[in-house]
Amino acid sequence: MPTASPNKTHSNAKNTRIDVSLLPSKLQQQVESYLDATWMEKGLSENSLSSYRRDLFSFCAWLHHEKGRDDLLGVNAEWIQRHLAWRLEQGLSARSTARFMSCLRGFYNLQQRENRLAENPAALIENPKLPKGLPKSLSEEDVDHLLAAPDVEDAVGLRDRAMLELLYACGLRVSELVGLSESQVNLRQGVIRVFGKGSKERLVPMGDAAIHWLQQYLSKGRGALLKGPSDVMFPSNRGQQMTRQTFWHRIKHWAKVAGIEKPLSPHTVRHAFATHLLNNGADLRVVQLLLGHSDLSTTQIYTHIAKERMKTLHEKHHPRA
Incomplete structure (x- = not known):
């Protein structure tokens, strides 16, 4: 599977760098384990995996900083909603947030299938409405x-x-x-x-x-x-x-x-x-x-x-x- 860059840093919404090595090891392991499983199951491209990794580590950094959490399995729907509000404050696009929610649902769906979790906390949270702009084209x-x-x-x-x-x-x-x-x-x-x-x-x-x-x-x-x-x-x-x-x-x-x-x-x-x-x-x-x-x-x-x-x-x- 394609791996993260050696310095293990990722840009977050504030255009700063998330030093992944500073996150609790359990959060790091949960994210990488999910990405490994997703790559094996769906054969995602390196670009898609990089986007998923960036989204999940940004959520992990927020979760650790705001809630002092070191485990994604303890997350509830309210915390996800608050993180979505935070993303909105940072000016992240609706399309970016929709991708994040798809990734997060996938993570918790996997935890349910592996019997690590009874319910998916992201299951009932709606995606942001995406603009229906037409693709730009040429004559x-x-x-x-x-x-x-x-x-x-x-x-x-x-x-x-x-x-x-x-x-x-x-x-x-x-x-x-x-x-x-x-x-x-x-x-x-x-x-x-x-x-x-x-x-x-x-x-x-x-x-x-x-x-x-x-x-x-x-x-x-x-x-x-x-x-x-x-x-x-x-x-x-x-x-x-x-x-x-x-x-x-x-x-x-x-x-x-x-x-x-x-x-x-x-x-x-x-x-x-x-x-x-x-x-x-x-x-x-x-x-x-x-x-x-x-x-x-x-x-x-x-x-x-x-x-x-x-x-x-x-x-x-x-x-x-």
């Missing part, structure tokens, strides 16, 4: 400008063009894109094998444009970036696997070159992939499979974007709109 024209922005005369530009084409053609998460290996790509069949959240595998078609730029990059660019034998598909300038943060900066750079002023991130391109598919008649369940969503309800938010698009077209073209 098809914006995407064309973004994809054409890199200078493909050098290896870095060619790499970035191939990455952008693949990101849009396949609707990948940024972690799936930067973590892609050469062995996951099948140019002959025109598909890539993607390992998503929880290591769930899916096959995604690339399309002719992405295949073309990937072939160009493999023949003219990748070799110049690699510093030795490697299966990494998109190495950084140092010849190593690119980080998510590095690609985030690259896409920001090319958005600026393309003259796109709206906020842009790799996830925005993933949203554009889904939105444009639906706008052009794709079935919602097909989009769900391509995105790697385990639940159709997660994909349904894109239908709202498609409806907004239809409404705009109706108002523009219908004589009595």
Whole structure:
């Protein structure tokens, strides 16, 4: 299982550092034992585990400081409610608190299954209401400008063009894109094998444009970036696997070159992939499979974007709109 950083510190809501080593050992053991069990059961990504660890240690620090407690099993619903009030005072988002509550319920559910606890103190506490904002997206024209922005005369530009084409053609998460290996790509069949959240595998078609730029990059660019034998598909300038943060900066750079002023991130391109598919008649369940969503309800938010698009077209073209 992925482990915490060696210094065992985590940021809390006040942007200070929680020194985990100062927490009672029992609290530390309870958190790490739960994370081990969750990783084994659900195969969560390292990013998800880090978020869970941060949330639980923040709760442990609050519990130890405010209540003098060294055991998560002695917590009651009132204390959880007070901690939620504290999170609100610290300005933490509703989405962050909803994730914390999901994690906490999971912890106490495990304690019940292991017969360490009779009742789950978090079971009846409602999640904060999340805003129903629509994902930000790009127009098809914006995407064309973004994809054409890199200078493909050098290896870095060619790499970035191939990455952008693949990101849009396949609707990948940024972690799936930067973590892609050469062995996951099948140019002959025109598909890539993607390992998503929880290591769930899916096959995604690339399309002719992405295949073309990937072939160009493999023949003219990748070799110049690699510093030795490697299966990494998109190495950084140092010849190593690119980080998510590095690609985030690259896409920001090319958005600026393309003259796109709206906020842009790799996830925005993933949203554009889904939105444009639906706008052009794709079935919602097909989009769900391509995105790697385990639940159709997660994909349904894109239908709202498609409806907004239809409404705009109706108002523009219908004589009595």
